[in-house]
Amino acid sequence: MGRYVIRRLLQMIPVFIGSTFLIFFMVYALGDPVAALFGDRAPDPATAAQIRHDLFLDQPLWKQYLHYMGQIFQGNFGTAFNGQSVTELMADAFPVTVRLTIVAIVIEMIVGVVLGVFSGLRRGRSVDTSVLLLTLVVVSIPTFVSGYVLQFLFGVQWGWAAPTVSTDAPLNELLLPGLVLALVSLAYVTRLTRTSIAENARADYVRTAIAKGLPRHRVVTRHLLRNSLIPVVTFIGTDIGALMGGAIVTERIFNIHGVGFQLYQGILRQNSPTVVGFVTILVLVFLVANLLVDLLYAVLDPRIRYA
Amino acid sequence: MRGARRAKWAVCAIAVALAATACGGGGGESSGVVSSSWGDPQNPLEPANTNEVQGGKVMEMLFRGLKRYNPKTGAAENVVADRIETTDSQNFTVKLKGGWTFSNGESVTAKSFVDAWNYGAALGNKQKNSSFFQYIDGYDKVHPDSGTPTAKTLSGLVVKDDKTFTVKLNQKFSSWPDTLGYSAFMPLPQAFYKDHSAWLKKPVGNGPYTVDSYTKGSALKLRKWDKYPGPDPAQNDGIDLRVYTDTNTAYTDLQAGNLDLVDDVPAAQLKNVKRDLGDRYINQPAGIIQTLTFPMYEKDWGGSGEKEKLRQGISMAINREQITDEIFRKTRTPATDWTSPVLGAQGGYKAGLCGGACAFDPKKAKQLIQEAGGLPGGKMTLGYNADAGSHKDWIDAICNSINNTLGSDRACVGAPVGTFADFRNKIQSKQMTGPFRAGWQMDYPLIQNFLQPLYYTGASSNDGKFSNAGFDKLVNEANAQTDVAKAVGKFQDAEKILAQQMPAIPLWYQNGSGGYSDRITDVSLNPFSVPVYNEIKVK
Numbered sequence: 001m002g003r004y005v006i007r008r009l010l011q012m013i014p015v016f017i018g019s020t021f022l023i024f025f026m027v028y029a030l031g032d033p034v035a036a037l038f039g040d041r042a043p044d045p046a047t048a049a050q051i052r053h054d055l056f057l058d059q060p061l062w063k064q065y066l067h068y069m070g071q072i073f074q075g076n077f078g079t080a081f082n083g084q085s086v087t088e089l090m091a092d093a094f095p096v097t098v099r100l101t102i103v104a105i106v107i108e109m110i111v112g113v114v115l116g117v118f119s120g121l122r123r124g125r126s127v128d129t130s131v132l133l134l135t136l137v138v139v140s141i142p143t144f145v146s147g148y149v150l151q152f153l154f155g156v157q158w159g160w161a162a163p164t165v166s167t168d169a170p171l172n173e174l175l176l177p178g179l180v181l182a183l184v185s186l187a188y189v190t191r192l193t194r195t196s197i198a199e200n201a202r203a204d205y206v207r208t209a210i211a212k213g214l215p216r217h218r219v220v221t222r223h224l225l226r227n228s229l230i231p232v233v234t235f236i237g238t239d240i241g242a243l244m245g246g247a248i249v250t251e252r253i254f255n256i257h258g259v260g261f262q263l264y265q266g267i268l269r270q271n272s273p274t275v276v277g278f279v280t281i282l283v284l285v286f287l288v289a290n291l292l293v294d295l296l297y298a299v300l301d302p303r304i305r306y307a
Numbered sequence: 308m309r310g311a312r313r314a315k316w317a318v319c320a321i322a323v324a325l326a327a328t329a330c331g332g333g334g335g336e337s338s339g340v341v342s343s344s345w346g347d348p349q350n351p352l353e354p355a356n357t358n359e360v361q362g363g364k365v366m367e368m369l370f371r372g373l374k375r376y377n378p379k380t381g382a383a384e385n386v387v388a389d390r391i392e393t394t395d396s397q398n399f400t401v402k403l404k405g406g407w408t409f410s411n412g413e414s415v416t417a418k419s420f421v422d423a424w425n426y427g428a429a430l431g432n433k434q435k436n437s438s439f440f441q442y443i444d445g446y447d448k449v450h451p452d453s454g455t456p457t458a459k460t461l462s463g464l465v466v467k468d469d470k471t472f473t474v475k476l477n478q479k480f481s482s483w484p485d486t487l488g489y490s491a492f493m494p495l496p497q498a499f500y501k502d503h504s505a506w507l508k509k510p511v512g513n514g515p516y517t518v519d520s521y522t523k524g525s526a527l528k529l530r531k532w533d534k535y536p537g538p539d540p541a542q543n544d545g546i547d548l549r550v551y552t553d554t555n556t557a558y559t560d561l562q563a564g565n566l567d568l569v570d571d572v573p574a575a576q577l578k579n580v581k582r583d584l585g586d587r588y589i590n591q592p593a594g595i596i597q598t599l600t601f602p603m604y605e606k607d608w609g610g611s612g613e614k615e616k617l618r619q620g621i622s623m624a625i626n627r628e629q630i631t632d633e634i635f636r637k638t639r640t641p642a643t644d645w646t647s648p649v650l651g652a653q654g655g656y657k658a659g660l661c662g663g664a665c666a667f668d669p670k671k672a673k674q675l676i677q678e679a680g681g682l683p684g685g686k687m688t689l690g691y692n693a694d695a696g697s698h699k700d701w702i703d704a705i706c707n708s709i710n711n712t713l714g715s716d717r718a719c720v721g722a723p724v725g726t727f728a729d730f731r732n733k734i735q736s737k738q739m740t741g742p743f744r745a746g747w748q749m750d751y752p753l754i755q756n757f758l759q760p761l762y763y764t765g766a767s768s769n770d771g772k773f774s775n776a777g778f779d780k781l782v783n784e785a786n787a788q789t790d791v792a793k794a795v796g797k798f799q800d801a802e803k804i805l806a807q808q809m810p811a812i813p814l815w816y817q818n819g820s821g822g823y824s825d826r827i828t829d830v831s832l833n834p835f836s837v838p839v840y841n842e843i844k845v846k
Contacts, residue, residue, distance in 0.1 A: 035735055036728030037349060037435060039359050040746055041760070042735055042767045044438045046452055051433050083351035083507060084523050092524060156563045163563045164556055167525045255556045257525045264552065265347060268694055270728045
């Protein structure tokens with residue numbers, strides 16, 4: 001187990017270096033960001049040259065990359081154009097997005113798994129069909145539609161919730177955005193759970209458990225569900241990364257100043273330190289989430305062992 | 308039922324989460340405070356580094372300079388300055404009024420201005436507005452085009468005593484005092500230099516508001532400064548500026564009563580705004596003009612003779628009226644000169660100066676373009692940046708207008724560039740092959756600001772690289788003219804050269820738009836389309 005984890009951690013290093021280089025290269029390929037800082041006015045050449053020099057932009061790309069990586073290993077992610085250090089931006093943005101992600105994951109886990117178990121156990125009956133239909137509808141609605149519609153209904157029409165999230169982004173204000181963010185994944189979780197449950201419901205160990213005379217809820221939760229959750233856990237694990245990086249649309253609609261907001265702003269302004277820094281962290285989140293998922297397999301299915 | 312128990316559990320989990328954080332946030336609106344939409348300013352909030360509207364809003368609340376532009380008329384009026392005198396339009400003596408202090412107690416003296424201007428001009432400080440100091444003598448020493456500076460301070464600025472300083476310009480510029488309301492010219496307290504990073508975290512100025520707290524990237528809370536010595540104290544208890552990434556979201560918040568003021572109504576909502584807000588919708592002229600600029604360095608477009616006819620023909624092929632009505636819902640007005648109505652007739656705005664060349668006349672347009680040998684290569688592209696605003700809509704509409712005029716479906720197409728930065732880079736490296744979109748928001752309400760930076764040979768925002776000796780001569784003469792009316796006349800003569808040469812097609816004057824909640828009154832926009840925050844009253 002320990003050796004397995006170490007091996008996986010070591011594998012992360014080349015992935016990390018490769019992905020940062022790719023992102024760095026792509027952001028810089030967009031061109032020179034300095035001109036846009038001056039708006040519609042042509043930049044004064046001397047000032048522009050000074051800014052380029054300070055941002056290391058007058059160096060060849062490989063030197064910039066080495067300089068940047070050197071900084072990163074000292075814990076310095078550079079400075080955004082508004083004079084704020086990127087580490088500071090991260091300290092502001094990541095807690096907000098993490099909270100939003102947690103809300104979304106909790107919603108999709110609870111609702112998705114519960115719905116999945118019900119329709120899986122009642123395969124082919126009316127509950128199953130209606131859940132199937134419902135998830136189809138949810139999957140086919142793009143996030144920005146559900147976002148704007150729910151925001152208008154709950155926020156403006158009925159006044160049940162504030163349409164936007166305030167600066168501190170407390171959990172209760174994140175419920176609505178979290179729901180919007182969770183909707184699509186929720187449908188996937190439901191369908192994955194349903195299929196898995198429906199398949200395993202006829203497995204030998206379930207019949208054995210029933211034959212032993214165990215109460216039904218114990219059979220379902222301890223035996224059936226635990227074994228059926230493996231594909232669901234895989235999905236949720238990768239979804240954590242996707243939700244954190246992909247919340248751009250939701251964060252924009254509900255005016256949440258999280259990772260998506262910073263990335264969007266960074267890309268618009270071609271602010272390479274911000275974009276590379278944030279994406280680098282997201283890459284790390286993805287890698288760690290995947291590792292955790294693999295380790296969870298062993299917990300869920302005793303047959304899986306890591307050496 | 309088993310299901311019911313699970314559902315109950317889920318509800319409980321959410322309830323616990325709620326209880327743990329309830330009362331954590333919320334609007335928390337105190338009675339007299341106005342909340343207003345804001346965009347994240349691009350640059351650090353310091354006067355000589357603030358060159359766009361979002362940062363400009365804060366400067367307007369935090370600082371008062373020698374002059375201020377009257378929020379209604381746009382006229383430059385003395386505020387901290389008692390008088391600014393000159394005999395030769397080149398050497399100025401500035402006398403300050405007494406009694407002004409910064410909110411940290413430090414008094415505003417001649418040194419507060421001179422030090423701030425020296426800071427803004429110095430190359431090493433990388434201030435984006437440094438070129439505003441270019442007319443002051445010695446600028447080329449502290450801010451050389453290349454190489455290292457040979458001086459630390461502007462030789463043209465001399466402090467005489469606490470309340471007096473003199474300015475020597477490197478050329479005659481009669482309306483120079485009227486430029487001093489721009490944010491780059493604001494005074495700074497000594498605290499700015501002593502602990503710069505602390506100052507940036509919580510700026511200190513001499514305006515009607517003080518900074519209560521500043522969370523970069525999300526909110527800036529300004530509170531009324533009770534001891535403000537100026538003539539225009541805040542009528543409300545404070546302003547909370549909230550950053551919105553999406554104007555639609557801000558508008559939704561306004562509708563829900565979660566926000567008091569938006570100063571940019573999204574294009575998609577323009578058709579509903581009257582019904583949603585009634586007379587709480589503001590739509591008034593601002594000092595912004597949109598043009599289509601020709602790359603005069605391209606032989607297909609630049610030059611005189613036939614090419615003049617080509618450029619004029621394209622201008623006449625555009626149905627401005629229809630586009631401003633249909634697409635912009637009258638938040639733009641068709642342009643008939645190269646300035647802006649906010650200048651007023653005395654300031655140099657002259658409706659119809661462009662004459663027939665800016666009026667929609669498809670027959671004449673077609674004839675002129677044909678006389679010029681048709682479009683170069685039979686087609687043209689209109690360059691724009693696709694990342695912001697609704698540029699695509701109106702660019703396509705202009706192309707349609709031109710295509711209809713010429714009776715060809717493929718004569719004109721839009722040429723989007725991905726990002727604004729890339730768009731500006733292409734323009735500056737002279738890579739544009741066809742006309743492109745250009746917007747100009749005035750820095751100060753002077754006709755000079757609409758002409759010299761844009762069309763003078765080698766000027767900083769002369770994107771099309773237009774150069775005309777006659778135009779340059781008239782601008783120089785106008786700048787040397789001490790009589791305002793005569794100077795304006797010279798500028799208008801220069802403008803007539805633009806009408807004939809048509810290096811940039813005037814499209815429309817842009818209005819400022821905004822909407823507010825029924826909690827507040829006395830809301831208006833100044834000529835820079837910034838809300839006049841200090842005059843807003845809370846019911």
